[in-house]
Amino acid sequence: MSDNIKVTIDNITVEVPNGTTILEAARMVGGDVAPITMCYYSKLKGSGGKCRTCLVEVSKGSEKDPRPMPKLVASCRTGVMDGMEVKSMTSERVKDAREGVTEFLLLNHPLDCPVCDQAGECHLQDLSYEQGKQGTRTDFTRRTFAPEDLGPYIQLHMNRCIMCFRCVYTAEQLTEQREHGVLDRGDHARISTCISKALEHDFIGNVIDVCPVGALTDKTFRFKNRVWFTKPVDAHRNCTNPKCCGEVRLWMRGKEVFRVTARKDEWGEVATASNGETGWICNECRFEKKDTADWIIEGPSRIQRTSVIAQGHYAGTVGTAGKSEKLIDKVIGKEPIYTLDIHKVSEVDNPNVHLSQIAGPAHSTDFKHDIKDR
Ligand code: SF4
Ligand code: FES
Numbered sequence: 001m002s003d004n005i006k007v008t009i010d011n012i013t014v015e016v017p018n019g020t021t022i023l024e025a026a027r028m029v030g031g032d033v034a035p036i037t038m039c040y041y042s043k044l045k046g047s048g049g050k051c052r053t054c055l056v057e058v059s060k061g062s063e064k065d066p067r068p069m070p071k072l073v074a075s076c077r078t079g080v081m082d083g084m085e086v087k088s089m090t091s092e093r094v095k096d097a098r099e100g101v102t103e104f105l106l107l108n109h110p111l112d113c114p115v116c117d118q119a120g121e122c123h124l125q126d127l128s129y130e131q132g133k134q135g136t137r138t139d140f141t142r143r144t145f146a147p148e149d150l151g152p153y154i155q156l157h158m159n160r161c162i163m164c165f166r167c168v169y170t171a172e173q174l175t176e177q178r179e180h181g182v183l184d185r186g187d188h189a190r191i192s193t194c195i196s197k198a199l200e201h202d203f204i205g206n207v208i209d210v211c212p213v214g215a216l217t218d219k220t221f222r223f224k225n226r227v228w229f230t231k232p233v234d235a236h237r238n239c240t241n242p243k244c245c246g247e248v249r250l251w252m253r254g255k256e257v258f259r260v261t262a263r264k265d266e267w268g269e270v271a272t273a274s275n276g277e278t279g280w281i282c283n284e285c286r287f288e289k290k291d292t293a294d295w296i297i298e299g300p301s302r303i304q305r306t307s308v309i310a311q312g313h314y315a316g317t318v319g320t321a322g323k324s325e326k327l328i329d330k331v332i333g334k335e336p337i338y339t340l341d342i343h344k345v346s347e348v349d350n351p352n353v354h355l356s357q358i359a360g361p362a363h364s365t366d367f368k369h370d371i372k373d374r
Contacts, residue, residue, distance in 0.1 A: 005082035009033055009056075010090045022075035022086055023054055027267065032089050034267075035098075036127050038105065038212050039164035040076035041269055043278045047169050048076035051162065052101045053127060057094050060085035072097050095131070102132035108142045108187075109213075110159045118214030120227040120308045123268060124162065145190065150180065151199045153219050153287050154208060158190050161215035167191065167207040174280060175201035191215070202241065205286040209262045209270055220287050221259040227251065228308045230258050235295035237285065244282035245273035249301050250292075257290045266304065 004015040007025050010033045016025045024042070026034040035056065040048035048054075054076045058069035063083025072094060075086075088094060106128060113119045145158035163182065168191070171178040179200075180193045193199065199207075208216050230251040239246035251259040262281045265271040273279035289295065303309050355362055 005080060007080040007082075007084045007086065009086045010088050016080060020080050022056055022058075022073070022078050022080055022084075023048075025080050026056075026075060026086070026088055035075055035088055036123065036131065037076060037267070038123055038127065038162060039166060041166050041169070041210055042267070043269055044166060044169040044173060044210070047164075047166060049074055050164055051105065053098060053105070053131075055094055055097045055101065057087040057091040058084060059087055059091075098131040099133045102128050103136055105162050106132070106136065107138060108159070109162070110142065110144075112160070115223075116157075116160065116214040117217045117222050117227075118160075118211075121268075122214060123212035143187065148192065149219075150193060150216075151204070153205060153283065154199060155217050155219050155222060156191060157215050157217065158192070159215075160213045161191055162213055163189055163191070164212060166210040166212070167216055170207050170210050171199070171201070171204060174203040174206055177201065202283045203243065203280060205283045206262065206270070206280050208286075209264070212268075218259060218287070220290070221251075225251075225253060225258050228311055229253060232301035232303060232309065234263065234298040234301050236298065237289065237295050239282060239285055241282040241284065243280070244285060245275060245277060245279045246281070246285060247273050247279055248281055248285055248295075250295060250297075252292075255292060257292060257295075260286045260289060262286075263301070 003018045005018055006013055006015055007020075007022070008014075009022070009026050009029050012029050012033065014025055014028050016028060023035065023037065023040060035054040037048070037051075038053045039050035040054060052074055054074055055072040056075045056078075057072055058078075060066045061069060061084060062081030064081075066083070075088070080086075105124060109124065113122070113125060116122070119125065142159070148156040148158065150156050165182065168178065168181050171180060180191060182189055183192050184190060205218070208218050230253050233250045233252055234247070235250050236247045247263060249261050249263045250257050251261065260281070262270040262279050263273075271279050353362075353367055358366055
Protein backbone atom coordinates (compact mmCIF):
# COMPACT_ATOMS: atom_id res chain seq x y z
CA MET A 1 0.00 0.00 0.00
CA SER A 2 1.29 3.44 -0.90
CA ASP A 3 2.25 5.69 2.01
CA ASN A 4 1.38 8.76 -0.03
CA ILE A 5 -1.24 11.19 1.18
CA LYS A 6 -3.11 13.94 -0.62
CA VAL A 7 -2.84 17.61 0.21
CA THR A 8 -4.43 20.52 -1.63
CA ILE A 9 -2.55 23.81 -1.68
CA ASP A 10 -4.15 26.82 -3.37
CA ASN A 11 -6.58 24.38 -5.03
CA ILE A 12 -3.84 22.24 -6.53
CA THR A 13 -3.76 18.69 -5.20
CA VAL A 14 -0.49 16.83 -4.90
CA GLU A 15 0.38 13.43 -3.52
CA VAL A 16 3.26 13.46 -1.08
CA PRO A 17 4.90 10.89 1.17
CA ASN A 18 3.64 10.74 4.73
CA GLY A 19 5.74 13.00 6.95
CA THR A 20 6.19 15.74 4.34
CA THR A 21 5.86 19.31 5.60
CA ILE A 22 3.40 21.76 4.03
CA LEU A 23 6.36 23.75 2.73
CA GLU A 24 7.90 20.77 0.95
CA ALA A 25 4.49 19.92 -0.54
CA ALA A 26 4.13 23.55 -1.69
CA ARG A 27 7.57 23.34 -3.31
CA MET A 28 6.35 20.30 -5.23
CA VAL A 29 3.52 22.47 -6.56
CA GLY A 30 6.09 25.13 -7.33
CA GLY A 31 6.03 28.77 -8.38
CA ASP A 32 4.63 31.39 -6.03
CA VAL A 33 2.57 28.80 -4.18
CA ALA A 34 5.76 27.89 -2.30
CA PRO A 35 6.32 30.48 0.43
CA ILE A 36 9.61 32.37 0.60
CA THR A 37 11.73 30.95 3.39
CA MET A 38 14.20 33.06 5.29
CA CYS A 39 15.30 30.49 7.89
CA TYR A 40 14.33 27.03 6.62
CA TYR A 41 17.03 25.31 4.59
CA SER A 42 16.26 21.81 3.41
CA LYS A 43 19.95 20.84 3.54
CA LEU A 44 20.34 21.80 7.21
CA LYS A 45 18.82 19.59 9.90
CA GLY A 46 16.74 21.45 12.47
CA SER A 47 16.44 24.65 10.44
CA GLY A 48 13.12 26.51 10.19
CA GLY A 49 10.61 27.86 12.64
CA LYS A 50 12.46 31.13 13.32
CA CYS A 51 11.34 33.74 10.82
CA ARG A 52 7.60 33.09 10.16
CA THR A 53 7.78 34.20 6.51
CA CYS A 54 6.35 30.83 5.50
CA LEU A 55 3.01 31.24 7.28
CA VAL A 56 0.03 29.57 5.59
CA GLU A 57 -3.64 29.09 6.38
CA VAL A 58 -4.91 25.55 6.93
CA SER A 59 -8.56 25.78 5.90
CA LYS A 60 -9.21 22.06 6.37
CA GLY A 61 -7.19 20.05 8.87
CA SER A 62 -7.60 16.60 7.32
CA GLU A 63 -10.16 14.19 5.92
CA LYS A 64 -10.80 12.76 9.39
CA ASP A 65 -10.94 16.11 11.17
CA PRO A 66 -11.88 18.80 8.67
CA ARG A 67 -11.86 21.68 11.18
CA PRO A 68 -9.61 24.53 10.04
CA MET A 69 -6.60 25.44 12.16
CA PRO A 70 -7.48 28.61 14.05
CA LYS A 71 -4.10 30.29 13.63
CA LEU A 72 -1.80 30.58 10.66
CA VAL A 73 0.96 27.98 10.86
CA ALA A 74 4.64 27.95 9.88
CA SER A 75 4.58 25.67 6.83
CA CYS A 76 8.22 24.62 7.28
CA ARG A 77 7.37 23.07 10.65
CA THR A 78 3.89 21.68 10.04
CA GLY A 79 3.36 18.24 8.56
CA VAL A 80 0.62 17.52 6.06
CA MET A 81 -2.35 15.28 6.88
CA ASP A 82 -4.36 13.26 4.40
CA GLY A 83 -7.01 15.51 2.83
CA MET A 84 -5.55 18.71 4.26
CA GLU A 85 -6.40 21.93 2.44
CA VAL A 86 -4.00 24.85 2.62
CA LYS A 87 -4.11 28.41 1.37
CA SER A 88 -0.83 30.11 0.65
CA MET A 89 -0.97 32.83 -1.99
CA THR A 90 -4.77 32.74 -2.13
CA SER A 91 -5.32 33.80 1.49
CA GLU A 92 -5.82 37.43 2.49
CA ARG A 93 -4.90 36.53 6.09
CA VAL A 94 -1.61 35.08 4.91
CA LYS A 95 -0.86 38.12 2.79
CA ASP A 96 -1.49 40.40 5.73
CA ALA A 97 0.60 38.26 8.10
CA ARG A 98 3.53 38.02 5.71
CA GLU A 99 3.48 41.79 5.28
CA GLY A 100 3.68 42.11 9.04
CA VAL A 101 6.53 39.59 9.30
CA THR A 102 8.45 41.40 6.55
CA GLU A 103 7.99 44.70 8.34
CA PHE A 104 9.27 43.06 11.51
CA LEU A 105 12.35 41.61 9.80
CA LEU A 106 13.13 45.06 8.44
CA LEU A 107 12.69 46.72 11.83
CA ASN A 108 16.40 46.86 12.52
CA HIS A 109 17.66 46.33 9.02
CA PRO A 110 19.96 49.11 7.79
CA LEU A 111 18.50 49.16 4.24
CA ASP A 112 21.99 49.66 2.87
CA CYS A 113 21.26 47.69 -0.32
CA PRO A 114 23.15 50.19 -2.51
CA VAL A 115 26.43 49.23 -0.82
CA CYS A 116 25.61 45.67 0.26
CA ASP A 117 27.34 42.78 -1.51
CA GLN A 118 24.19 40.67 -1.32
CA ALA A 119 22.14 43.10 -3.43
CA GLY A 120 20.79 41.29 -6.47
CA GLU A 121 20.67 37.92 -4.71
CA CYS A 122 19.25 38.91 -1.32
CA HIS A 123 16.25 36.96 -0.11
CA LEU A 124 15.16 39.79 2.17
CA GLN A 125 15.16 42.16 -0.79
CA ASP A 126 12.99 39.68 -2.74
CA LEU A 127 10.71 39.21 0.25
CA SER A 128 10.16 42.92 0.77
CA TYR A 129 9.46 43.50 -2.93
CA GLU A 130 7.14 40.53 -3.28
CA GLN A 131 5.39 40.41 0.07
CA GLY A 132 6.29 43.56 1.96
CA LYS A 133 4.45 46.80 2.48
CA GLN A 134 5.48 50.22 1.39
CA GLY A 135 6.62 52.19 4.39
CA THR A 136 7.00 51.23 8.01
CA ARG A 137 5.11 52.09 11.16
CA THR A 138 8.24 52.54 13.26
CA ASP A 139 10.68 55.40 13.40
CA PHE A 140 12.90 54.55 16.35
CA THR A 141 16.66 54.21 16.12
CA ARG A 142 17.81 50.92 14.66
CA ARG A 143 20.26 48.82 16.61
CA THR A 144 23.79 48.97 15.22
CA PHE A 145 26.96 46.91 15.57
CA ALA A 146 30.50 47.45 14.33
CA PRO A 147 31.49 45.11 11.44
CA GLU A 148 33.36 42.12 12.84
CA ASP A 149 36.10 40.06 11.20
CA LEU A 150 35.40 36.36 11.52
CA GLY A 151 38.79 35.07 10.45
CA PRO A 152 40.70 35.70 7.27
CA TYR A 153 37.87 35.18 4.81
CA ILE A 154 34.57 36.20 6.38
CA GLN A 155 33.22 39.53 7.55
CA LEU A 156 30.14 39.81 9.72
CA HIS A 157 27.80 42.79 9.33
CA MET A 158 25.56 42.11 12.27
CA ASN A 159 23.33 45.09 11.39
CA ARG A 160 21.97 43.08 8.46
CA CYS A 161 21.47 39.79 10.30
CA ILE A 162 17.89 38.53 10.70
CA MET A 163 18.80 35.82 13.23
CA CYS A 164 17.80 32.92 11.03
CA PHE A 165 20.38 30.56 12.62
CA ARG A 166 21.32 29.02 9.26
CA CYS A 167 25.01 29.86 9.70
CA VAL A 168 25.00 28.31 13.16
CA TYR A 169 23.52 25.05 11.83
CA THR A 170 25.99 25.09 8.94
CA ALA A 171 28.97 25.43 11.26
CA GLU A 172 27.56 22.76 13.55
CA GLN A 173 26.78 20.25 10.81
CA LEU A 174 29.68 20.81 8.43
CA THR A 175 32.62 21.51 10.69
CA GLU A 176 34.04 19.58 13.62
CA GLN A 177 33.93 22.54 15.92
CA ARG A 178 31.48 25.39 15.86
CA GLU A 179 33.08 28.59 17.05
CA HIS A 180 30.24 31.03 16.62
CA GLY A 181 26.65 31.19 17.70
CA VAL A 182 23.89 33.39 19.02
CA LEU A 183 24.82 35.44 22.06
CA ASP A 184 22.29 37.12 24.34
CA ARG A 185 18.51 37.07 24.09
CA GLY A 186 15.58 39.05 22.67
CA ASP A 187 16.45 42.28 20.92
CA HIS A 188 20.03 41.97 22.21
CA ALA A 189 20.54 38.65 20.41
CA ARG A 190 23.41 38.63 17.94
CA ILE A 191 25.68 36.29 16.03
CA SER A 192 29.26 36.35 17.24
CA THR A 193 32.31 34.35 18.13
CA CYS A 194 32.65 34.47 21.88
CA ILE A 195 36.07 36.11 21.98
CA SER A 196 36.19 37.07 18.33
CA LYS A 197 37.83 33.72 17.64
CA ALA A 198 38.54 33.12 13.97
CA LEU A 199 36.37 30.71 12.06
CA GLU A 200 39.02 28.55 10.51
CA HIS A 201 37.49 25.26 9.52
CA ASP A 202 37.96 24.35 5.84
CA PHE A 203 34.18 24.26 5.20
CA ILE A 204 33.22 27.39 7.10
CA GLY A 205 32.96 29.44 3.88
CA ASN A 206 29.59 27.79 3.29
CA VAL A 207 28.05 30.10 5.88
CA ILE A 208 28.32 32.84 3.24
CA ASP A 209 26.17 30.84 0.82
CA VAL A 210 23.46 30.00 3.33
CA CYS A 211 23.10 33.53 4.75
CA PRO A 212 19.88 34.90 3.22
CA VAL A 213 21.04 38.50 3.63
CA GLY A 214 24.39 40.27 3.40
CA ALA A 215 25.39 39.66 7.01
CA LEU A 216 28.20 37.22 6.18
CA THR A 217 30.29 38.39 3.28
CA ASP A 218 33.25 36.99 1.38
CA LYS A 219 36.28 39.19 2.12
CA THR A 220 37.93 38.19 -1.15
CA PHE A 221 34.96 39.61 -3.10
CA ARG A 222 33.31 42.32 -1.01
CA PHE A 223 32.98 45.70 -2.67
CA LYS A 224 34.75 44.41 -5.81
CA ASN A 225 31.70 44.26 -8.09
CA ARG A 226 27.92 44.14 -8.24
CA VAL A 227 26.75 40.59 -8.89
CA TRP A 228 24.72 41.59 -11.94
CA PHE A 229 27.86 42.84 -13.68
CA THR A 230 29.48 39.43 -13.29
CA LYS A 231 28.57 36.37 -15.35
CA PRO A 232 27.93 33.06 -13.58
CA VAL A 233 29.68 30.07 -15.11
CA ASP A 234 29.54 26.46 -13.89
CA ALA A 235 32.93 24.84 -13.42
CA HIS A 236 34.59 22.01 -11.52
CA ARG A 237 38.02 20.78 -10.44
CA ASN A 238 39.37 17.64 -8.88
CA CYS A 239 39.48 18.89 -5.34
CA THR A 240 41.66 16.83 -3.04
CA ASN A 241 39.41 17.45 -0.05
CA PRO A 242 37.29 14.26 0.08
CA LYS A 243 34.27 16.13 1.47
CA CYS A 244 34.30 18.82 -1.24
CA CYS A 245 32.33 18.14 -4.42
CA GLY A 246 34.55 20.55 -6.41
CA GLU A 247 31.52 21.71 -8.44
CA VAL A 248 31.19 25.45 -8.25
CA ARG A 249 29.86 28.59 -9.85
CA LEU A 250 32.47 31.08 -10.99
CA TRP A 251 31.36 34.72 -11.10
CA MET A 252 33.41 36.22 -13.89
CA ARG A 253 33.97 39.50 -15.57
CA GLY A 254 35.86 39.00 -18.79
CA LYS A 255 38.47 36.39 -17.97
CA GLU A 256 38.74 37.38 -14.34
CA VAL A 257 37.19 35.21 -11.63
CA PHE A 258 35.77 37.60 -9.03
CA ARG A 259 34.04 35.13 -6.81
CA VAL A 260 33.54 31.39 -6.36
CA THR A 261 30.38 30.04 -4.75
CA ALA A 262 28.52 26.78 -4.47
CA ARG A 263 25.82 26.21 -7.08
CA LYS A 264 22.32 27.11 -5.98
CA ASP A 265 19.00 25.47 -6.81
CA GLU A 266 15.69 27.15 -7.61
CA TRP A 267 15.00 27.79 -3.92
CA GLY A 268 18.29 29.60 -3.44
CA GLU A 269 19.79 26.68 -1.53
CA VAL A 270 23.08 24.93 -2.25
CA ALA A 271 22.21 22.45 -5.01
CA THR A 272 22.73 18.70 -5.00
CA ALA A 273 26.05 17.78 -6.63
CA SER A 274 26.53 15.11 -9.29
CA ASN A 275 27.51 12.59 -6.60
CA GLY A 276 24.05 12.94 -5.04
CA GLU A 277 25.36 14.78 -1.96
CA THR A 278 24.71 18.44 -1.10
CA GLY A 279 27.21 20.50 -3.10
CA TRP A 280 29.06 22.17 -0.22
CA ILE A 281 32.51 23.43 -1.23
CA CYS A 282 35.72 23.82 0.72
CA ASN A 283 37.53 27.07 1.53
CA GLU A 284 40.34 26.29 -0.89
CA CYS A 285 37.95 26.09 -3.87
CA ARG A 286 36.01 29.11 -2.68
CA PHE A 287 38.73 31.53 -1.67
CA GLU A 288 41.99 30.42 -3.23
CA LYS A 289 41.19 29.26 -6.74
CA LYS A 290 40.55 32.51 -8.55
CA ASP A 291 42.22 31.64 -11.82
CA THR A 292 40.33 30.14 -14.77
CA ALA A 293 43.25 27.72 -15.24
CA ASP A 294 42.28 26.15 -11.89
CA TRP A 295 38.93 25.08 -13.30
CA ILE A 296 37.35 22.98 -16.00
CA ILE A 297 34.64 25.25 -17.36
CA GLU A 298 31.29 23.58 -18.08
CA GLY A 299 29.39 26.57 -19.46
CA PRO A 300 27.12 29.45 -18.46
CA SER A 301 24.97 28.77 -15.39
CA ARG A 302 21.22 28.48 -15.64
CA ILE A 303 19.67 31.09 -13.41
CA GLN A 304 16.18 32.37 -12.61
CA ARG A 305 14.84 34.46 -15.43
CA THR A 306 13.36 36.87 -12.90
CA SER A 307 16.77 37.53 -11.34
CA VAL A 308 18.60 40.76 -12.01
CA ILE A 309 21.61 38.55 -12.75
CA ALA A 310 19.74 37.30 -15.85
CA GLN A 311 20.39 40.65 -17.55
CA GLY A 312 22.26 39.94 -20.76
CA HIS A 313 22.67 36.30 -19.73
CA TYR A 314 21.07 33.85 -22.10
CA ALA A 315 21.81 30.44 -20.68
CA GLY A 316 18.22 29.52 -19.85
CA THR A 317 16.39 29.33 -16.61
CA VAL A 318 15.89 27.08 -13.63
CA GLY A 319 12.86 26.54 -11.49
CA THR A 320 9.22 25.80 -11.75
CA ALA A 321 8.21 29.35 -12.61
CA GLY A 322 8.21 28.39 -16.26
CA LYS A 323 5.40 25.91 -15.66
CA SER A 324 3.18 28.52 -14.10
CA GLU A 325 0.84 28.93 -17.03
CA LYS A 326 -0.44 25.41 -16.46
CA LEU A 327 -0.91 26.06 -12.78
CA ILE A 328 -2.81 29.29 -13.11
CA ASP A 329 -5.85 27.64 -14.64
CA LYS A 330 -6.31 25.68 -11.45
CA VAL A 331 -5.57 28.40 -8.94
CA ILE A 332 -8.64 30.24 -7.74
CA GLY A 333 -8.14 33.68 -6.26
CA LYS A 334 -5.25 36.03 -6.74
CA GLU A 335 -3.36 35.62 -9.96
CA PRO A 336 0.36 35.55 -9.32
CA ILE A 337 2.22 38.42 -10.92
CA TYR A 338 4.79 36.14 -12.50
CA THR A 339 2.20 34.54 -14.74
CA LEU A 340 1.33 37.84 -16.39
CA ASP A 341 1.23 37.12 -20.09
CA ILE A 342 2.80 40.19 -21.65
CA HIS A 343 1.37 39.26 -25.05
CA LYS A 344 -2.16 39.59 -23.72
CA VAL A 345 -1.68 43.05 -22.27
CA SER A 346 0.90 44.61 -24.52
CA GLU A 347 -0.15 46.57 -27.53
CA VAL A 348 3.14 46.22 -29.34
CA ASP A 349 3.08 42.58 -30.38
CA ASN A 350 0.45 42.62 -33.11
CA PRO A 351 1.62 39.85 -35.44
CA ASN A 352 0.06 41.68 -38.39
CA VAL A 353 2.34 44.66 -37.95
CA HIS A 354 5.69 44.19 -39.67
CA LEU A 355 8.26 46.62 -38.42
CA SER A 356 10.27 46.35 -41.62
CA GLN A 357 7.30 47.68 -43.59
CA ILE A 358 6.82 50.80 -41.47
CA ALA A 359 8.52 53.87 -42.84
CA GLY A 360 10.66 55.40 -40.14
CA PRO A 361 10.44 54.49 -36.45
CA ALA A 362 7.33 52.65 -35.17
CA HIS A 363 4.88 54.58 -33.00
CA SER A 364 2.15 53.36 -30.63
CA THR A 365 -0.44 54.28 -33.26
CA ASP A 366 1.04 51.58 -35.52
CA PHE A 367 -0.03 48.94 -33.01
CA LYS A 368 -3.49 50.20 -32.07
CA HIS A 369 -5.88 47.29 -32.10
CA ASP A 370 -8.36 45.68 -29.78
CA ILE A 371 -6.35 43.32 -27.60
CA LYS A 372 -9.54 41.44 -26.63
CA ASP A 373 -9.69 40.10 -30.21
CA ARG A 374 -6.65 37.99 -29.56
S1 SF4 B 1 24.49 35.90 9.92
FE1 SF4 B 1 23.17 35.40 8.17
S2 SF4 B 1 22.96 33.15 8.28
FE2 SF4 B 1 23.72 33.83 10.29
S3 SF4 B 1 21.86 34.13 11.54
FE3 SF4 B 1 22.37 36.12 10.64
S4 SF4 B 1 21.14 36.21 8.74
FE4 SF4 B 1 21.20 34.07 9.40
S1 FES C 1 10.94 29.48 6.85
FE1 FES C 1 9.39 28.74 8.16
S2 FES C 1 9.65 29.92 9.93
FE2 FES C 1 11.28 30.58 8.68
